[in-house]
Amino acid sequence: MKKNLTIAIALGTVVALSVMASGQGYIGEDVPDGGSISGTIKYNGTAPAPKKLTVDKDVAVCGRQEKTAEDLLVGANGGIKNVVVSITNIGRGKKLVLPNKPIQIDQLDCQFTPHIVLVPANTKMEVLNSDGILHNIHTYSVKNPPLNKAQPKFMKKMELTFAQPEIVKVTCDAHNWMRAFIVVQGHPYHALTDANGNFKIDNVPPGTYTLEFWQESLGKQTQEVTVAAGKELPVNMTMGPKK
Amino acid sequence: MRSLTFGARKSNFFRDTFHKHPIAVVFLLTSLMMALLAVSSLLGEVGENKAWKKYQARYNNLEYQLSLAKYKVAQAEFSQKQIELAQTNPDETLPRLKQRLAEAQKALSSPEYRKQTSQRERYESELLALRAKLQSVRDKYDKAASRYEEDQRNQRATPGQKTELTKLRQNFEALQAVIDSVEVLNQISKVRLAKFLDAATEIEKKIKAQAGFMRQLQDQLINIKKRVPKILQVVLPSFEANPFGQFTQRVDRCISCHIGIENPLMLDVPQPFRTHPRLEEILGNHPIRNFGCTTCHEGKGPALEKRAAHGFGEKWEFPLRTGAYVESACRKCHIGQSEIPGAKVYNKGARMFVELGCFGCHETKGYETLGKVGPGLNNIIAKLTPQFIFNWLKNPKAHHSRTRMPNFLLSDSETVAIVAYLVANSKKSDFTPQIKYTGGLVERGQLLFGTVGCQGCHTARENVTAHYAFDRSYDFAPDLSQIGSMVNADWLADWINNPRHFRPRTKMPGLRLSLQETNDLVAYLMSLKASTEPPAVGGLPDLNSSALIARGNDLIKSYGCFGCHDIRGFENAPKVGVPLSNFGNKVFDQLFFGNAFDVPRSWEGWTVNKLKNSRVYSTEMIQQRMPDFALPDSEAVILSVFLKSLDERIIAAEHVALPTPDDEAREAGWQVITNHNCLACHSINGQGGKIALAIIPEMLKEGKTEDQARAFVPPALDGEGEKVQLDWLFGFLKNPSVIRPWFTIRMPTFYLSDDEATTLLRYFSAQAKTKFVLEYKEAIQATPEQIGAARLLMSKDYFSCYSCHISGSKTPEGPLEGWAPDFALGHQRLRYDWIVKWLKDPQKLQPGTKMPSYFLDPSGVPPDVLGGDVDRQIHAIASYLMTLGRAQRMAEIQNRSSQVVSYVSRLNQPQTQQARGRE
Secondary structure, three states, X not given: OHHXXXXXXXXXXXXXXXXXXXXXXXXXXXXXXXXXXXXXXXXXXXXXXXXXXXXXXXXXXXXXXXXXXXXXXXXOOOEEOOOEEEEOOOOEEOXXXXXXXXXXXXXXOOEEEOOEEEEEXXXXXXXXXXXXXXXXXXXXXXXXXXXXXXXXXXXXXXXXXXXXXXXXXXXXXXXXXXXXXXXXXXXXXEEEOOOOOEEEEEEEOOEEEEEEEEEOOOEEEEEEEEEOOOOEEEOOEEEOOOO | OOOOOHHHHHHHHHHHHHHHOOHHHHHHHHHHHHHHHHHHHHHHHHOOOOXXXXXXXXXXXXXXXXXXXXXXXXXXXXXXXXXXXXXXXXXXXXXXXXXXXXXXXXXXOOHHHHHHHHHHHHHHHHHHHHHHHHHHHHHHHHHHHHHHHHHHHOOOOOHHHHHHHHHHHHHHHHHHHHHHHHHHHHHHHHHHHHXXXXXXXXXXXXXXXXXXXXXXXXXXXXXXXXOOOOOOOEEEEEEEEOOOOOEEEEEEOHHHOOOXXXXXXXXXXXXXXXXXXXXXXXXXXXXXXXXXXXXXXXXXXXXXXXXXXXXXXXXXOOOOOOHHHHHHHHHHHOOOOOOOOOOHHHHHHHHHHHXXXXXXXXXXXXXXXXXXXXXXXXXXHHOOOHHHHHHHHHOHHHHOOOOOOOEOOOOHHHHHHHXXXXXXXXXXXXXXXOOOOOOOOHHHHHHHHHHOOHHHOOOEOOEOHHHHHHOOOOOOOOOOOOHHHOOOHHHHHHHXXXXXXXXXXXXXXXXXXXXXXXXXXXXXXXXXXXXXOOOOOOOOOOOOOHHHHHHHHHHHHHHOHHHOOOOOOOOOXXXXXXXXXXXXXXXXXXXXXXXXXXXXXXXXXXXXXXXXOOOOOOOOOOOOOOOEOOOXXXXXXHHHHHHHOOOOOOEOHHHOOOOOHHHHHHHHHHHHHHHOOHHHOOEEOOEEOOOHHHHHHHHHHOOOOHHHHHOOOOOOOOOHHHHEOHHHHHHHHHOOOOOOOOOOOOOOEOOOOHHHHHHHHHHHHHHHOOOOOOXXXXXXXXXXXXXXXXXXXXOOOOOOHHHOEOEOOEOOOOOHHHOEOOHHHHHHHEOHHHHHHHHHOHHHHOOOOOOOEOOOOHHHOOOOOHHHOHHHHHHHHHHHHHHHHHHHHHHHHHHHXXXXXXXXXXXXXXXXXXXXXXX
């Protein structure tokens, strides 16, 4: 009897240890007393005017309308669009809800639309080709294997899946101005700022976290935040050119 | 007398004995000493106080602890697995498996199993008997049949014979049928039996998979506890020849203390227990039992005490080699191999030895046939003024801080004499430039210099690309920052136009520049003047003085200038330096340290300091002549690692790494590659290609992104042998043509001999492990179906290949860096098999390529072409590409020949000729 008890305790410890050690698995659960983080990210200084893109290939399709670069979009109020706001160190929290329809990026008028998407890891996403000319998807990533797939005219839809959470850069080699980013999520605590630089992350279990702000041209910044139960935590941030 | 005490009697006894036999004293003393010695050596052997015994005890303890930790981890993993299994698959837990095994084994003694076994035995014995019977029946039939045939030939056969024969035949056929059916039964029984056995073995396997590792560790722990102190040694019976040419054995006991050397667990433990670095790579290829330790590390193998074993502290010829010096041992067995995998320092040192031309003055085995590293001086005055030659000789590095020319520390009078000889000698040649400088634009020349490829080898002012590209403290080719103060414009124009005109064996390639481009480049280069002209040392005296010339002759002979430069009159002069073939084996007291008291008294100390300052050991009595190379510390060490490898000991044949034909091809090819500095621009075998470091920032400055900039970098050549047809490569190497029209940099014409070009072909095919076949051009002819399919697939509606690829005169839209090579070149350049592999997965052959994969995603394969069959589509495109250019070229040739035909026919018609005349 006593021996069995000892064994049970030993095995229990081993199981607990192994769960802690594995660590990578995000645990989704109900968050009854979650707080939220919200705020605005503004550009530090005078915002540069958006760059005009030169279209010098497949002009008949790609040159239908004038294009501006989306690498840095600053709104009238100085808010920066498309900043990825993420909690980097969270092991459990609200459930990562999978989208009903696959998340899509369209190659439309030779631009990736939208420019940035959030996609849960190990979830199918779709890349569309609405242009009817040859495009390709060339990814630059660290944790996920890189890929470079052609998407000819007839291939209206292509499915992609990324297993590892990270931000993946996407280009089209046929049209060198095209850029997109896929934020592969390991947990649901990511947000993308809107045209005025606003974001909100909700249902965050109370605790202290590292909040990361990433913008493709401005780089990365982090901030420690403490979320209290049921409270909204305002976090405002400014970002400027990389030094 | 008799009543004396025992002691007195004893003393008497001894006194008497020694009195009678004085020698007994000696015997007594020596036997006492012997006894003592025996006891002490016994104690020494049995006792624990020997260093190696202590080490072994400590090691065993350490290994036990580490193995125990590993065991505990395995145990924890095992328990967790058991818990998981208990939930998901309770039948697979260990106790259950054991139970099942017992059941399966019990089944082996069940009546059913026994029945099957006995039945099978019965079948087997029956089959044996039946087969024997069949044999005899068959023999009978054969005999009867042959007799019948013979009788028939002799027309003696009777009908009875025939019936008899048929009967016999029926007999054995019937028997065969019986055997067949028994055989079937036997097989069925065999399968049934196997089921019983398999069930057991299957479970046994599962048990082993779950608990085997733990049990293995358990055994290991027990084994460690059982170990007794033991001298561990490796004996190589006939390893190397002694000075008398006999092969002698080598005994290494190093592993008595370095006991964990092969144990991967000992990575982070203190010496002497640590695992060998790069265990798999080094000991995997050189097992200790075959190579011992001192083969590479030297030291005194049989010794068991640290200081003695490491060969320090006594006059042992081969003290332990440490750090990179271990690499110098590779050459003992890897003879004639200049790139030894993993021996990075040695490889670099070996290259330095060649690049610095050490073999020019020092006779060294294996380096007898190399060409001289310096330029020939027989027509030097066409290029330089006597004053400049004087200034240069006084201090070459003042004019080009990274020249390989060492400083001979000559006095003024010595220098003048040498200049006089060179000038007089040079006057015997008549060199006149084939073209003259006729004026050009400096800006255009500067742009050319930075883009056309000059910067791969030459530096000039702020353009220092060649430094990265060569990665030494010296440059591959001259720095041109002061070239305008050194040479004259006409000579330079001639040189750039055709370097071989001035110097037939130069390494300087041609760049196929137009006359205008040449002039522009000369204009730029001549604008690069020295900031301060070096002061002329009081002007030069009369250089025609025969006494001066004669002195110059003597000095050149004594300093050995001809070791690196072709100089008329010294074609057969002997080398002036000390032979180096066995230099690595010199003991430090064979080396002369002069007054350099602060230099460490070791071979390494002597050599490194000599390379840093060649005259450091000169004294008043013993003058040294070796010129000063002023190598930085790091390079002095690297070169000394190579020098340490110069060793004439003969190793038994079975230990020598015999090169395969592929190894030989790689070796020869690598020499051509390094000789022509191919690595400046191309990355080959993980080395070189550093010109990218200059091209990419330049392109970024022009506003390109990094990916776009990469398109302007010369291609990496790994896999070239698999990619291209060798006869095309041969032609390209001999006479390069444009493949990537968006490049500003261009492949120079290296004036390779047929031999060198073939050597490179062999290199690339050996690297790619492809067959060396020159006549590769297969007659691949696409079928009409393939042509139709390929045209469709490559069109805008499908893969849209022409969106990036050039095809003959048809060029893609968009900026140049987005373009891809010409399809029309494919048929003569690319190998069919490579095209197929490339189409299947381009990223696999060239990671990061802009070529997307079309066939990896099944949904991207058009179902309406060739039945949607990936292989058929790929082969259609590949065959089409192999046909495409050919057809185009055939058309060109036909076109040209029809022009010729019509021209000739017009010639034959007088009126047309007149008409032409009127035009």
